[in-house]
Amino acid sequence: MGLLVEGKWVDEWYDTESTGGKFVRKDSSFRDWITKDGKIDDEDRKAYPAEKGRYHLYVSLACPWAARALMVRKLKGLEDIVGLSIVSPLMYDKGWTFGDYPGATEDKVHGFKYLHELYTHVKPDYTGRVTVPVLYDTKEEKIVNNESSEIIRIFNHAFDDLGAKEGDFYPEDLRDEIDEINDFVYDRINNGVYKAGFATKQEVYQEGAKNVFDALDKIEEILSKNKFLVGDRFTEADIRLFTTLVRFDSVYFGHFKCNLRPLTSYENIWRYTRVIYNMEGVPETVDLDHIKTHYYMSHDLINPNKIVPIGPEIDFSL
Numbered sequence: 333m334g335l336l337v338e339g340k341w342v343d344e345w346y347d348t349e350s351t352g353g354k355f356v357r358k359d360s361s362f363r364d365w366i367t368k369d370g371k372i373d374d375e376d377r378k379a380y381p382a383e384k385g386r387y388h389l390y391v392s393l394a395c396p397w398a399a400r401a402l403m404v405r406k407l408k409g410l411e412d413i414v415g416l417s418i419v420s421p422l423m424y425d426k427g428w429t430f431g432d433y434p435g436a437t438e439d440k441v442h443g444f445k446y447l448h449e450l451y452t453h454v455k456p457d458y459t460g461r462v463t464v465p466v467l468y469d470t471k472e473e474k475i476v477n478n479e480s481s482e483i484i485r486i487f488n489h490a491f492d493d494l495g496a497k498e499g500d501f502y503p504e505d506l507r508d509e510i511d512e513i514n515d516f517v518y519d520r521i522n523n524g525v526y527k528a529g530f531a532t533k534q535e536v537y538q539e540g541a542k543n544v545f546d547a548l549d550k551i552e553e554i555l556s557k558n559k560f561l562v563g564d565r566f567t568e569a570d571i572r573l574f575t576t577l578v579r580f581d582s583v584y585f586g587h588f589k590c591n592l593r594p595l596t597s598y599e600n601i602w603r604y605t606r607v608i609y610n611m612e613g614v615p616e617t618v619d620l621d622h623i624k625t626h627y628y629m630s631h632d633l634i635n636p637n638k639i640v641p642i643g644p645e646i647d648f649s650l
């Protein structure tokens with residue numbers, strides 16, 4: 333685990349000293365876009381034109397944020413349009429590393445060994461964390477975007493004229509509702525489990541973990557009335573929640589100590605998780621070995637002996 337400081341790799345765990353034991357997530361650095369014609373009505377962003385084979389997605393199968401991008405790439409049928417490289421789940425002192433683990437690949441664009449080399453390739457003086465997912469332009473050799481919530485919106489439409497599957501996960505008429513539930517789910521659940529798990533003070537952990545379960549109670553109530561988070565339509569809000577839920581009992585319950593109760597004990601949330609898991613294409617984006625191996629073996633401070641638990645056995649069938 334580490335980060336780049338002016339282009340130099342520094343091996344360092346998250347700083348929770350200066351924040352009273354709290355884990356505070358930094359904003360992503362690359363925020364450009366891809367549109368059908370390379371035009372965008374937003375002066376803060378550049379837009380790249382959609383082209384088959386030009387863009388490449390870097391993911392970890394362990395990471396819930398990268399899994400959102402992987403899931404939308406699959407659901408929109410972009411496998412032949414946007415390339416894919418998968419890092420090893422073992423993230424040690426050099427950060428995300430390619431190959432050398434079943435299911436991981438080499439860096440199919442540059443053949444780099446470490447993901448941080450891609451970041452300094454595009455920005456030699458880069459300072460910041462080296463995170464997945466990364467959406468990369470192989471033509472201009474630039475990182476287009478490394479923020480999963482934006483990458484999934486790019487995938488939602490940018491390649492629709494180039495053979496993407498039908499499907500709109502951010503429909504115009506539901507945007508306000510989706511934005512509202514996304515904010516809640518991000519703060520309390522997606523990032524909520526990290527706030528509990530990476531806390532280095534008891535009271536910070538307790539508050540974080542309690543927030544997770546209060547939020548799950550609210551989600552349980554919503555799902556007792558609706559099939560999905562926003563009525564009966566499956567949207568990006570569900571994709572964003574799902575990638576955390578599918579990891580919950582395997583890692584967040586044990587490794588991040590979010591253990592008030594297992595997810596399987598929530599009747600509606602557990603049914604909802606299985607409904608999404610069983611959608612066409614979704615199981616191929618969930619790799620519980622990468623998920624468990626990454627968290628338990630890479631977070632030295634939490635699990636110094638790197639023992640990966642044998643369970644739980646989870647049955648995702650409906």
Ligand SMILES: N[C@@H](CCC(=O)N[C@@H](CS)C(=O)NCC(=O)O)C(=O)O
Binds near residue numbers: 397463465480
């Ligand atoms: N806001 C980013 C967060 C991505 C993120 O934090 N990814 C984690 C993996 S789960 C990562 O790469 N962490 C490496 C690090 O922080 O050094 C997103 O949603 O894309």
